[in-house]
Amino acid sequence: MDPVRRTLVRLLAAALCALAPLAGCSAPAPPVDAQVRRAVADWAAAPPQRLSGIPLEGWSYEVTSVRQEGARAYAHAELRYRLAGYDTAPAGSARELVLTRDGSRTAWRVTDERPSPGAPEQLWDQPDPVAVVRGAHSLVLGVRQSPQTLSEIAAEADRAVPAVSAAWPGPWARRVVVLVPASLDAMAALLGRPADTYRGMGAVTTGATGRGPAPADRVVVNPAGYAELSQAGRQIVLTHETTHVATRAATSARTPQWLSEGFADWAAYRDSAPAPAEAAPTLARAVRLGDLPPALPADEAFAFGGDQEAMARAYEGAWLACRLVAARWGDAALVRLYELAGREPLPAALDQALGTDLPGLTKAWQQTLREDLR
Structure with a gap:
């Protein structure tokens, strides 16, 4: 708009105000977008009571x-x-806030908040209050769980953290947050996937596969599956999942799943040193029947919701591969392999960390399966 026309518009607006004093003439209301953003900022300044x-x-x-x-x-x-005291970087969550007018045309007020369509829930979105238990190295948040159950999980997490630190000397927070929802369905809502995906599992880590940048990992317990485990089994599960939290920064899309999952199991079994045939019964049965795996487990073998027996063989084979690396080349070499595999192609990582290649490692692993699982 040219200056002359702009001046005429301002004069016309002033004239209209002078001609209609009873109707009132004030500055235009801020755009709805700005009003809503201000209301959301006010809402953020006083989080809902359910978060206390x-x-x-x-x-x-x-x-x-x-x-x-x-x-x-x-x-x-x-x-x-x-x-506070647990996250080294902010956690994120996609949210939808509902606002209504607050008695005037220029004011809005947040009246409801929920996950954005298709986004996972937060624990406090679920109907019951969230109980909080603090451990020496852990924070446990639970819904509809007894204080004893949450305290036991905190104790198990407290034992997992130093065990993981001993296996993974690299930098990590050395503390863990555990979420214990009310049910399997509630667990699935937190993770944004169907409940059948996690049926029978004791726990998973947010990100599920243990890969990708996630600065605020959570271990999420399946209360039904976890309750079915022995005390030793619960400790193994929590140590495994805590290992994913510890190794997150070193894990990338390059990291093969057999190394990510096998290292987590190696850390979990490291102090107990179970017999291979006892800790890998599904793979042991296959080997005894002459079904020796032709290659280290492929990434898709670890997919949730697939063939449960095939997934069990994949996890067991991955553990035995990492166990082999630690036994033959040393614990430090296994850690170095993990670090390198997140940054470089696997052949280069194997060469630098172990001085071998993938066919050589596979052959050594197959020989170990024959010897340990006969």
Whole structure:
């Protein structure tokens, strides 16, 4: 708009105000987008009462879009927060906030908050209050669980952390957050996948595969599967999952699943040193029947919700591969292989860490299976 036209528009607006004093003439209301963002900021300053007891800090929302539908508005935002003393970087969650007008045309108020469509829930989205138990190296958040159950899980997590630190000397937080939802279905809601994916499992780590950057990992317990385990089994499961938390920074899309899962099992079994045939019964049966694996387990063999027996053989074979590396080349060589495999192609990592190649490692692993699982 040219300067002359802009001046005429301002004069016309002033004239209209002078002609209609009874109707009132004020500055235009801020855009709905700005009003909603201000209301969301106010909401962030006073998190809901249901979060009391959870050690939160840095609670904030980054609004990504605003939509108005009559007297309601919907804000999509990325929630950022930390669990004080446990998270080294903010956790994130995609959220949808519902707002209504607050008695005037310029004010909005948040009246509801929920996960964005398709996004996983947070533990506090579930109907029951969240109970909090602090351990020496752990924070356990549970819903509809007895204080004894949560305290036992905290004790098991406290034992897992130093065991993992002994196996993985690299830098990590040396503390772990464990979520214990009310049921298998509630667990699946936290992870955003069907419940059958996790049926029979004791626990998983957010990110599930143990790979990819996730600065605020959580170990999520399946209360049904966990309750079926022996005390030793629960300790192995928590140590395995805590290992994924510890190795996260060194894990990438390059890291083969047999190394990621095998290392976690190696760390979990490291102090107990079970007999291979006892800890790998499914693979042992296959080997005794002459079904020797032709190669180290492929990534797809570890996929949740697939053939359970094939997945068991994959996990057992991965553990025995890492056990072999530690026994033949040393614990430090296994750690170095893990670190290198997250940054370089596997052949280069094997050559630098072990002085061998993939066919050589595979042949040695197959020979170990024959000897240990006969």
